[in-house]
Amino acid sequence: MGKIVLITGASSGIGKEFAEIYAKQQATVVLASRNEDKLVAFATQLHARYGAKVFVIPVDLSRADGPQLLFDEANRRGLTIDVLINNAGVGTYGFLHERPIAEELAMLQLNVHSLSHLMMLFTPGMVRRKSGQILNIGSTTSFYPCPLSANYSASKAFVLYLTEAAANELRGTGVTVTALCPGGTGTEFFRSAKMDRQKVADAKALMDPRKVAELGVKALNKRKVVFVPGLQNWLLTQAPRFLPRHWVTRTTRSVIEQKR
Numbered sequence: 001m002g003k004i005v006l007i008t009g010a011s012s013g014i015g016k017e018f019a020e021i022y023a024k025q026q027a028t029v030v031l032a033s034r035n036e037d038k039l040v041a042f043a044t045q046l047h048a049r050y051g052a053k054v055f056v057i058p059v060d061l062s063r064a065d066g067p068q069l070l071f072d073e074a075n076r077r078g079l080t081i082d083v084l085i086n087n088a089g090v091g092t093y094g095f096l097h098e099r100p101i102a103e104e105l106a107m108l109q110l111n112v113h114s115l116s117h118l119m120m121l122f123t124p125g126m127v128r129r130k131s132g133q134i135l136n137i138g139s140t141t142s143f144y145p146c147p148l149s150a151n152y153s154a155s156k157a158f159v160l161y162l163t164e165a166a167a168n169e170l171r172g173t174g175v176t177v178t179a180l181c182p183g184g185t186g187t188e189f190f191r192s193a194k195m196d197r198q199k200v201a202d203a204k205a206l207m208d209p210r211k212v213a214e215l216g217v218k219a220l221n222k223r224k225v226v227f228v229p230g231l232q233n234w235l236l237t238q239a240p241r242f243l244p245r246h247w248v249t250r251t252t253r254s255v256i257e258q259k260r
């Protein structure tokens with residue numbers, strides 16, 4: 001069957017591009033997200049275009065039982081996952097004290113708990129087989145706090161820390177973990193998070209999701225632990241190391257605030 005790649009959040013944006021890249025390489029691709037109709041239509045396209053084997057597993061990863069359902073369903077279909085692309089994630093926007101708590105918690109369940117849970121479910125098999133790759137999608141905001149997206153930026157800092165620590169633990173096992181930390185990318189992300197009017201969502205400043213996915217796969221194959229696509233984004237992640245933290249937080253807020 002060749003390499004089997006599981007991509008969460010594969011119905012849109014960067015996840016869709018990962019699927020396209022791997023299908024083109026004749027890998028078997030497993031697409032997971034909530035929207036089954038979108039996934040099935042995309043799977044049909046991928047198969048027609050590249051002749052690749054494509055499986056669809058609909059799952060809501062903002063539910064606590066989502067990761068286990070996904071893992072069990074992959075096993076039930078005999079799919080031994082070689083590459084896990086932990087990509088599904090959403091943003092939220094607004095003052096923490098005004099945000100609907102249920103929405104924030106669902107976001108944390110998806111961006112933090114499910115991402116870690118999926119790693120914990122799939123890594124033991126990879127270690128036993130002495131082979132496996134995991135790509136966790138962080139963000140440039142993994143490197144600095146972001147007012148008005150407080151939980152989101154904290155969730156992405158979690159992804160970075162988790163990846164760096166797990167990569168160290170997994171040295172010598174044949175399994176690698178990489179954090180891909182993109183900056184603003186032209187996907188549905190800003191619309192879904194209701195922040196498309198925000199300065200950072202200016203289309204000119206956004207990276208092409210295909211480029212982000214290509215660079216992510218490259219970083220994964222080079223066994224990089226952390227990779228930030230784009231020089232401007234990389235500088236953005238390094239600057240906070242040399243500046244007072246309160247200054248960084250204030251600057252981030254002025255960038256993220258909505259245009260009035």
Ligand SMILES: NC(=O)c1ccc[n+]([C@@H]2O[C@H](COP(=O)([O-])OP(=O)(O)OC[C@H]3O[C@@H](n4cnc5c(N)ncnc54)[C@H](OP(=O)(O)O)[C@@H]3O)[C@@H](O)[C@H]2O)c1
Nearest residue numbers: 009011012013014033034035061062089184185187188189
């Ligand atoms: N775009 C950016 O500027 C940017 C920057 C830095 C990092 N990122 C990160 O990149 C990753 C991909 O985002 P994107 O930009 O490609 O956004 P996107 O176009 O909105 O795609 C998000 C994907 O996540 C899936 N998803 C959302 N909620 C889900 C849930 N509860 N369960 C399962 N799947 C769910 C969506 O599919 P369904 O609706 O079908 O469930 C969709 O396929 C995210 O982790 C995001 O935080 C994005």
